[in-house]
Amino acid sequence: MTRMTMIEAVRSAMDVSMQRDDDVVVFGEDVGYFGGVFRATQGLQAKYGRTRCFDAPISESGIVGTAIGMAAYGLKPCVEIQFADYMYPAYDQITQEAARIRYRSNGDFTCPIVLRMPTGGGIFGGQTHSQSPEALFTHVCGLKVVMPSNPYDAKGLLIASIEDPDPVIFLEPKRLYNGPFDGHHDRPVIPWSKHPLGEVPDGHYTVPIGKAEIRRSGKDVTVIAYGTMVYVAEAAAEETGIDAEIIDLRSLLPLDLDTIVQSVKKTGRCVMVHEATLTSGFGAEVVSLVQEHCFYHLEAPIARVAGWDTPYPHAQEWDYFPGPARLGQALVEVMEAR
Amino acid sequence: MTEPMRLSLHVPEPAVRPGDQPDFSNVTIPKAGSVPRPPVDADPETIRDLAYSIIRVLNRQGEAVGPWAGLLSDEDLLTGLRNMMRLRAFDQRMLMAQRQGKTSFYMQHLGEEAVSCAFRKALQKGDMNFPTYRQAGLLIADDYPLVTMMNQIFSNAKDPLHGRQLPVLYSSKEHGFFTISGNLATQYIQAVGWAMASAIKGDTKIAAAWIGDGSTAESDFHSALVFASTYKAPVILNIVNNQWAISTFQGIARGGSGTFAARGLGFGIPALRVDGNDYLAVHAVARWATERARRNLGPTLIEYVTYRAGAHSTSDDPSAYRPKTESEVWPLGDPILRLKNHLIQRGVWSDERHRQAEAEVLDEVIQAQKEAESNGTLHTGGKPSVRDIFEGVYAEMPPHIRRQRQKAGY
Numbered sequence: 239m240t241r242m243t244m245i246e247a248v249r250s251a252m253d254v255s256m257q258r259d260d261d262v263v264v265f266g267e268d269v270g271y272f273g274g275v276f277r278a279t280q281g282l283q284a285k286y287g288r289t290r291c292f293d294a295p296i297s298e299s300g301i302v303g304t305a306i307g308m309a310a311y312g313l314k315p316c317v318e319i320q321f322a323d324y325m326y327p328a329y330d331q332i333t334q335e336a337a338r339i340r341y342r343s344n345g346d347f348t349c350p351i352v353l354r355m356p357t358g359g360g361i362f363g364g365q366t367h368s369q370s371p372e373a374l375f376t377h378v379c380g381l382k383v384v385m386p387s388n389p390y391d392a393k394g395l396l397i398a399s400i401e402d403p404d405p406v407i408f409l410e411p412k413r414l415y416n417g418p419f420d421g422h423h424d425r426p427v428i429p430w431s432k433h434p435l436g437e438v439p440d441g442h443y444t445v446p447i448g449k450a451e452i453r454r455s456g457k458d459v460t461v462i463a464y465g466t467m468v469y470v471a472e473a474a475a476e477e478t479g480i481d482a483e484i485i486d487l488r489s490l491l492p493l494d495l496d497t498i499v500q501s502v503k504k505t506g507r508c509v510m511v512h513e514a515t516l517t518s519g520f521g522a523e524v525v526s527l528v529q530e531h532c533f534y535h536l537e538a539p540i541a542r543v544a545g546w547d548t549p550y551p552h553a554q555e556w557d558y559f560p561g562p563a564r565l566g567q568a569l570v571e572v573m574e575a576r
Numbered sequence: 577m578t579e580p581m582r583l584s585l586h587v588p589e590p591a592v593r594p595g596d597q598p599d600f601s602n603v604t605i606p607k608a609g610s611v612p613r614p615p616v617d618a619d620p621e622t623i624r625d626l627a628y629s630i631i632r633v634l635n636r637q638g639e640a641v642g643p644w645a646g647l648l649s650d651e652d653l654l655t656g657l658r659n660m661m662r663l664r665a666f667d668q669r670m671l672m673a674q675r676q677g678k679t680s681f682y683m684q685h686l687g688e689e690a691v692s693c694a695f696r697k698a699l700q701k702g703d704m705n706f707p708t709y710r711q712a713g714l715l716i717a718d719d720y721p722l723v724t725m726m727n728q729i730f731s732n733a734k735d736p737l738h739g740r741q742l743p744v745l746y747s748s749k750e751h752g753f754f755t756i757s758g759n760l761a762t763q764y765i766q767a768v769g770w771a772m773a774s775a776i777k778g779d780t781k782i783a784a785a786w787i788g789d790g791s792t793a794e795s796d797f798h799s800a801l802v803f804a805s806t807y808k809a810p811v812i813l814n815i816v817n818n819q820w821a822i823s824t825f826q827g828i829a830r831g832g833s834g835t836f837a838a839r840g841l842g843f844g845i846p847a848l849r850v851d852g853n854d855y856l857a858v859h860a861v862a863r864w865a866t867e868r869a870r871r872n873l874g875p876t877l878i879e880y881v882t883y884r885a886g887a888h889s890t891s892d893d894p895s896a897y898r899p900k901t902e903s904e905v906w907p908l909g910d911p912i913l914r915l916k917n918h919l920i921q922r923g924v925w926s927d928e929r930h931r932q933a934e935a936e937v938l939d940e941v942i943q944a945q946k947e948a949e950s951n952g953t954l955h956t957g958g959k960p961s962v963r964d965i966f967e968g969v970y971a972e973m974p975p976h977i978r979r980q981r982q983k984a985g986y
Contacts, residue, residue: 263776289776295806300765300799307706307769307783310754313776315769327795334759335766341968343747343755344737348971379977380969403971448974492974 241431242438245415247389248278248354251396252316254442256286259314262400264291266301266318266354275320276356276415298328305351306336315351316400322355322409323366329374336405337380352399352406357385358466358513359545360413360423360559364552370465370514370545375407376491376523382447383491385409387468388418388435391488394445402447411465419466420473421561450494452501456483459507459572461565462498462524464488467511473562480569482509490520498524499531506537507572511565516544538575541568590825594895598902605907608635608851609642613860616868620846627837627847630881633856638917644860650924656697656855657915657925659717660689661933664912665941666712666722667886670729673945674743674890678953679729681743683709687885687903690855690911691816693717698862699752699784706754706767707786709744710816718751722941726948733958734951740964761787761794764813768803771811771869782810782869790821792836793829801877805843808874812865813845815877816852818884823897840877852882853908855915881908962986 242250255262264279270293273280282291294301298319305315319325325332332353339349359368375383382404386392392410399406413419417427418435430436453468458481461471468486475482483501487494502508508528510521521542528540543560551558591599611631614623633645640646648656667684674682685692692713699705705714715725727734729743737747747755754763754770767785774781787797792815804811815836819826826836833839840847846868850861858880865876885903887894894900919925952958966973966981973981 263773295799295802297799297802299796300803303762303765303796303799304769304772304803307766307771308773308776310766311704311770311773311777313773330759331762331765331796335757335762338757339755340971342737342741342745342757343749344740345968346736346747346749347755382970492976495975 239437240440241436242389243416243430243436244386244389244392244410245276245278247393247438248396248410249280249282250438250440251393251400252279252282253285255316255397255400256282256290258442261313263308263313263315264317265294265315267294267296267320269293269318274318276412278318278354298324299331302328302331302336302353306331306339306349309349309351310339310347314400317351317353319353319355321367322357322371323369325353325355325371332375332381333378337378340404341380348403349405350403352396352408354408354410356412357409358411358413359550359555360419360421360466362552362555363550365549368550370512372409372490373514373518373520376520380405381491382406382489383409384447384489385411385465386488387411387414387465387486388433389430389438390435391445391451393438394443395447395488397442398444398447401444406447409465413466418469420469421559422473423556445488448489448492448494450488450497451486452483452497453486454482454484456481456505458482458505459509459569460485460498460501460505461569462487462508462510463512464490465513467513467560470560470562470565471511474565474569477562478566478569480573482569493524495527495531498528502528502532503535506535508532508536509541509543509565509568509572511543511560513545513560515547516542517547519544538572541572543568588825588827588831590827590898592899592902594897594899596899598899598905600905600907603907606630606632608632609645611642611644613643613864616864616871617873618846620844623846624841627841627849628834630849630851631857631861632851632854633860634854634914634918638914638921640856640918644857647860647863648856650919650922652697653855653915653919654924656693657912657919658933658937659693659713660855660912660915661937662722662940663689663693663713663716665937666716666725669941669945670726671890673729677955678949679731679743680954681890682729683744683889684886685710685712687906687910688816688818688852688882689713690858690915691852691880691882694855694858695784695814695862698859698866702752702781703783704752704754704767704770704781705784705786706763706770707756708763708788708791709756710788711786712744712746715746715748715751715753720748720751722944723947726945727951730948730951730953731960732948732952733960735960738964738967739960760791761796764800765796765803768800768809768811771809772803772807775807775810780870782812782866784812784814786814786816788821789815789817789819789826789836790824790829792839801840801843801845804875805845808872810869810872811875812862812869813840813875813877815879816882817879818882820884820888820898822888822892835879837877837879845875845877847877847879849879849881851908852880853911853914855911856918883908
């Protein structure tokens with residue numbers, strides 16, 4: 239066991255995977271010699287050579303397109319899109335190609351690729367360094383979509399993603415790279431070295447895709463969260479004194495519906511929270527499923543707390559980011575509903 | 577102060593439209609044999625002229641002339657002729673089958689048969705093509721079963737793609753034919769990635785990318801050239817310039833570029849332009865490029881100058897945008913007739929044997945069609961299972977798709 243930040247855990251996952259499997263290759267913009275703008279690939283080129291870890295031209299469709307071709311050959315590319323906000327030029331390759339190759343060729347060709355994308359806000363990233371585009375992936379059949387919230391899960395999920403036979407969108411909340419963040423931007427950041435989930439095994443292990451984790455058990459209300467919102471939910475529960483059960487989805491597609499349904503049937507109330515914009519966000523899917531599967535157990539309307547339906551602003555960062563106050567208020571309202 | 581000049585937008589327009597006299601006087605056709613054959617390791621800078629000329633082997637008399645001639649035996653050429661004839665007969669039968677409602681859609685290769693048939697013969701087993709929807713000759717020249725192609729077109733019980741894919745969007749890993757997508761140009765960059773993978777693994781296999789003139793305007797075309805150039809990927813970047821992208825003439829995609837081949841020059845990629853209706857020239861150029869790739873000398877871009885003699889697809893009527901007789905005056909003629917004449921000129925073929933071969937090929941295709949139809953056509957007979965809708969989205973079916981499959985009753 240070693241104390242790792244999420245960056246170090248992500249790097250360790252690639253290191254372990256490259257060590258175990260010669261077919262794993264890592265590339266992207268600034269990923270090679272420099273080790274990535276977030277340092278996630280630092281040292282990998284020196285250790286595995288330029289043909290296993292290398293810099294790519296600034297072309298997202300080129301990066302994903304070549305990765306798809308490599309996967310068709312038999313490699314397992316784990317590539318980086320520098321910010322999730324810049325995946326749009328590759329959207330054609332992701333949705334029409336990577337996601338469909340197994341289906342359209344009836345398994346003649348497959349696409350075992352991982353697309354790592356730093357995502358989310360809370361860092362004064364403005365419009366194109368803060369987006370949470372997960373719903374644009376969860377709507378695409380053939381993709382898997384995961385988002386870890388801590389170093390342990392980040393490493394285990396990334397190794398599982400690299401070993402997965404299908405394309406995985408691996409969203410890394412960059413606000414969590416160096417420590418958990420509950421939305422209290424005025425307080426000092428606690429580093430992962432002081433958090434139990436910063437304990438990461440050095441070797442190989444996996445966290446299964448498609449399995450949620452209950453971060454806090456409670457009986458009053460189920461809060462469904464992922465990424466940074468897991469810590470916002472913990473803060474909101476503590477500050478309101480509401481005994482919330484907090485589910486960290488970890489995997490959005492496939493979704494661990496059983497864990498959600500079991501929890502909501504127990505609590506009878508549900509709040510969905512995400513950073514992404516509200517309308518047609520991933521929360522809408524979860525809320526719809528909860529309504530469908532837990533209708534007779536619900537004691538209040540399901541609430542959603544999300545980013546506003548606007549582009550991510552710069553100066554108004556903390557009025558946009560769904561912090562503990564906003565979530566706390568939703569918890570109170572859901573508890574008071576009758 | 578003088579009045580600023582009012583600007584105007586330039587929109588290229590083909591020289592002629594329906595009702596006009598077809599005219600290709602603007603297409604410069606160099607004499608067969610006139611373009612030099614550089615060594616495969618030539619510095620791209622020294623062979624820039626090849627991107628602006630047209631490599632041709634067969635002259636008007638049907639003779640093979642010049643430095644690109646002499647690679648193929650009579651037997652190879654007879655096989656090539658037969659493959660092109662098989663493709664044309666296949667096209668004719670499938671067009672008819674579409675008109676009869678046996679399938680929803682078809683796309684023919686009329687006039688472009690030499691490009692894919694001759695290119696395939698320059699590849700080896702294990703190499704991978706990333707084709708568009710107009711390179712079925714790659715399969716036919718590799719002896720992929722016609723029945724299987726038709727099963728796919730009819731979406732029947734033996735369709736290898738289980739009814740999931742539009743007709744003609746074949747897939748065969750075994751025959752080095754990557755799964756075709758409806759999305760234009762996406763495969764061009766994937767081919768580069770496949771070639772990079774082969775290089776990463778120290779393999780000896782190479783990749784071939786395919787694109788039409790219209791789709792070169794897609795951004796994936798440009799990313800493919802960048803990546804191929806940067807990593808010196810062992811890939812052949814093929815552009816089939818058949819003059820038309822549905823109704824849009826090639827000038828709309830080409831713009832101010834002298835030729836499509838010339839696009840490669842800015843990326844430092846050697847670029848050749850070849851007579852796409854000359855089986856021998858296509859094969860010779862393909863051999864040059866494959867040898868370059870195999871010797872780790874990097875990518876080559878090839879523009880095949882040809883003409884889309886047929887409609888874009890069974891959903892298209894070309895008489896709405898180009899003269900009906902335009903294909904007849906196309907200066908590079910018909911690939912099958914030209915190879916036939918060459919073989920007659922060589923004394924190994926005759927009009928009579930050609931007629932006989934036409935009958936044999938037609939019979940082969942009809943037999944295949946009978947067998948395929950016995951497996952069903954789009955609306956009658958055997959069909960893929962409804963269950964097949966849900967299979968293969970992922971390696972393992974996730975619970976939500978399982979629930980949906982159950983809801984559908986399977």
